[in-house]
Amino acid sequence: MTFGFYAKNDDSFVQIDSEKPRLCMVHKGNYAAPSGFVASVVFPAPITTQEPPCIFIRPSTTSATELYRYLNISGSPGNWTGFSIEAANVTYSPSGKWFAAVFASPGNSQFGLRLFDGGTNLVYDSGAPAVIFTKASNSWVYVGQVHLEIANAYYYRTPVAASLAEDEYLMLNPFSRSMPAHAVRASSCGIRMQYSGGYLEMYLVNVAAWTDIGRVAAVFAKLSV
Structure with missing residues (x-):
């Protein structure tokens, strides 16, 4: 970057950059198929990014033989409304936990630090949970x-x-x-x-x-x- 703000950690990895949004969680919850093998989730509010959100799941450990296929993200660019997943093993209904994340920071915190880019887009909010790749x-x-x-x-x-x-x-x-x-x-x-x-x-x-x-x-x- 030529100007702006960024912060590094002790290993010299950039943690905050006023020009590059980090991957942040927008919504999270549980999923379960009421019957059959399709679990559908409606986001509490639409996700307004142009690119579809990244969907992360943690299948239930009580039914480890679930075989997942056909992720479908509902909506369109600027208005992503939810997703559905289908289990191929008809014996088990899919269930587990999920979260949706995007390369943007939702402005949900009531106090802390926020950074905006030159186009007044919010790129960092200290109250937005970041996604940490493990x-x-x-x-x-x-x-x-x-x-x-x-x-x-x-x-x-x-x-x-x-x-x-x-x-x-x-x-x-x-x-x-x-x-x-x-x-x-x-x-x-x-x-x-x-x-x-x-x-x-x-x-x-x-x-x-x-x-x-x-x-x-x-x-x-x-x-x-």
Whole structure:
């Protein structure tokens, strides 16, 4: 930056920058499907960013065999109203905790520090909970073919660096779109957290043999407060 304000921590990482908004939580809560395998969430108020929010989830540990697919963010640029997620395993209804985050600071605090950029846009609010990335992996190991309740699938696994803490969440957006697959344009994708084993599973459904799915990122984070 050429002028303005920024602050660094003891490791020389920039924590606050008046020209670059940090990723902040806007809404949070619990999700659960009342019946069936689709859980829908309506935000308490629309999210007004042009880009869709980042959706983080922590599936319930009491039903670890949930297989998530088809994240859908409702609304349009400047008016994001909620999201829905679908479980591919029809035996279990999806449930857990979630939060939505954007690269902007909502002005909710009644006291503290706020910074604005040259266009009078709020870029920092000391009362806005920041999203802290805790671990990430883009290395997937092909395990083999399995049979799910819905269809045959090819199964991959990525380890979590350490057991997830109670306040750690998985970013769902990278898995919300279809994955490239052999002999077809795209394949339905499902993911599942295995808390006991300490890894994230991914399944590509109804495709020909395909052992390399590329470097899709599994990102985990927690909130600063």
